[in-house]
Amino acid sequence: MMIDQSQLPQPLSEVIEISQTSMVRIKLDDTGDTLSLTDSKIGGLGYLPEHAIYPYTNAGKPLSLLVQINFAQLADSVDISQLAYPLPTSGILQIYINATDELYGADYDNPAQSDTYQVRFWQDHSAPVNTQTLQDTLLAQQAQMADDDHYYAPFDIQREIALKFINETQSCSASCIEFGHYLKATDNNIETSEFFDYLESLNLEDEDSDTIHDVYNKLANTGGHQILGYPYFTQTDPRKYKEASEQPILLLQIDSDDASNISWGDCGVANFFITPLQLGNADFNQLIYNWDCY
Secondary structure (H helix, E strand, O other), X not given: OOOOHHHOOHHHHHHHHHOOEEXXXXXXXXXXXXXOOOOOEEOOOOOOEOOOOOOEOXXXXXXXXXXXXXXXXXXXXXXXXXXXXXXXXXXXXXXXXOOOOOOOOOOOOOOOOEXXXXXXXXXXXXXXXXXXXXXXXXXXXXXXXXXXXXXXXXXXXOOOEEEEEEEEEEOOOOOXXXXXXXXXXXXXOOOOOOHHHHHHHOOOOHXXXXXXXXXXHHHHOOOOOEEOOOOOOOOOOHHHHOOOOOOOXXXXXXXXXXXXXXXXXXXXXXXXXXXXXXXXXXXXXXXEEEEEOO
16 A cells, blocks of 8 residues: 555644654664674673773673664764764764563663663773673673573573664654644644544544554654654653653664564563753763653
8 A cells, every 4th residue: 555645634744744854764784793892783792991890780680782882883874964963973872771670671760870771981992892891791691591581681682783874754753742742833723732632533433543543653754773863652752751951852762673583572662862962962871761562
């Protein structure tokens, strides 16, 4: 079936147009090639300079590298000048989580860094690698997985998947808090800010509402792995319940991915948020972690 904007109610078609922005799509290259410690990747081991300490939980369990982004590689792959917010052109960002915990290291009451979720940013990665610590960590992870087989990690923590970066455009997702702003901008008489509440106001059949939702998501290019752009959620945008002087934006989204055996609970998605000011200063210390599933 061909997908085009004429299948949408006019206000939704207008939201597709007025909310369009540039972002970076992340494609996973799971060819099994050996990656370096500084390459952009999901899983495996990342860069750790000499004298640096690998992140562990308070209970003495090693965290797992969810993702490592080498911003120099990203800048070499895409035109970052087209993006809505400036990204660093160098440095390595790492996100570590407790992958064998049933919440994957997330704390929904306190989504900033903790002993089960940590962020590292190495502006300079020219220092020698702490090889011994990484070797010890690999052994500790193997022992941890053997002991904690009651839980299933959202990804294979010892399998490295390369990241490839592509410029794409995207429109606001139906579950994003910005959606209501764009919807009301198309028509002052629209009272709701929620996607399905708006469809309900049109007195559509459930089947027609589901079709419109599917068409909208495809045209908006929502979901998948990405940097910047609009997040999507299987439940509710957590920013809806947070009061902040500056609204956090999406920095990174890692989706469930059958082809690469990534699954956040029941086909969920993980999001990491940052304020524009923090991003402009390459300050990732307050990166907010959230994931949800069906």
